[in-house]
Amino acid sequence: MSSPRRLKWQYPVIAVVAAGAVGFGVLHTSATPASSAAAAKKKPGATDKIKADPPPALFTDAQVTPLAKQQAAQKHTADALFAKWKTAHGSTRDDKAFLTWAAQQVPAPPSKADRTAELHQVQQLAKTRTAAGKKAATWLEVHGKGDIWKLYAHDQRELLPKEQGAVDKGELKSALKLAKAITEKVAALDKQPAPYVLDPSLRPDKHVTAAQKGPYSYPSRHAAKAAAAVTLLSGWSPHRAEDYQAMAAQVTYSRLYMAGHVTSDITAGTLVGDLVGDYFHNAAAAPSAGK
Structure with a gap:
């Protein structure tokens, strides 16, 4: 992950979608009662969620770049590790075996x-912390696990044949799910309490009790999902890679800002996500063996 570009370029897709929220409402005023009822029953997608909750002003480059530079090194490590998986398994996809293997590659806390x-x-x-910083971090925490990345993928699909867009959508969904599963497996083994559990004053809103052990924060789920999404999205649309990297830097920094994680949680999560991204790219043309 390279250092992020200037902040004004960090989330063009999200900004466009958010700005279109008013138009979205106008377009739907002419819908029939039946179609309106069907839409009401439909579960809101990433686009709908971000239209309803547009992004605030996010963090500056000066704030996010130091952590982004530490994360960048994880890509090189992941590529070297994945080469070993590829030697043993080729392009065959076996999600269960990969989950076990990837969890074993995460360094000890x-x-x-x-x-x-x-x-x-x-x-x-x-x-x-400032009021603006808390607002940015809250938005990134809420939408950084999936909505942001699904919205970017939706933007890419607008320029693809329907069949290819559906494939990409499915791959991203599977990659996010696998990244989550790997981080949860490692977290359950290493049992490293989140910073706000160690120091409840960091997040009084979490209402941590004296005997509370979790949640466990090593490795970061947000970082794993962000890294996996960046690898996939950048592979599909290389000219947008820096935008995706910049947004990932925002998401992960927010986790430090609001005491959800410490730095090693973020770098370990990034390693997991980079491995997952490599795995899906490598298996893109192969039949799925472990969905």
Whole structure:
């Protein structure tokens, strides 16, 4: 993941969709009662969710770039690790086997002393929070797991044949699901409490109890999903890669900002996502064996 570009280019698709919310309402005023009833029953998609909750002003390049640079190194590590999987499995897709293998590639969490040092960094960052920063982080936390990436994929599908668009949509959905499953498997084994569990004052709204152990934050699910999505979306539309990378930097930084994670959670999650992205690209032309 390279350092993000200027902030004004970070979310053009999302901005366009959000700006179109009014027009969306106008277009639907002429719908028949039957079609309106059907639409009401339909579960809101990513586009609908972001139209209803447009993005606020996000973080600056100066804020997000240091973490983005640390994440960039994970791509090189993931590519080298995935080469070993490819040697053993070729392009055959076996999601269950890959999940087990990928979980084993995640490094052990940092030592207690190192994690304490990371917690102190998050505590210092928390002192700099602003109302605008909290608003940005909240939006990124809510939509960063899936909505943002599905919206970008939807934008790409607008220029593709219907059949290819459906394939890409399915791949992204499967990649996000697999990234989530791998992070949850590792988290359940390593049991590293989130920063706000270690220091409840970081997020009073979470109402952490004295005996509470989780949620566990190593590795970051947001980071894993973002990295997987960036790899897939960039492969499908290389000229948009920097936009996707910039948005991923926003999502992951928000997790530090609101004490959901420490830095090692983010880099480990990024490694998982990069592995998942490599896996789906490698198997793109092969029959699925483990869906």
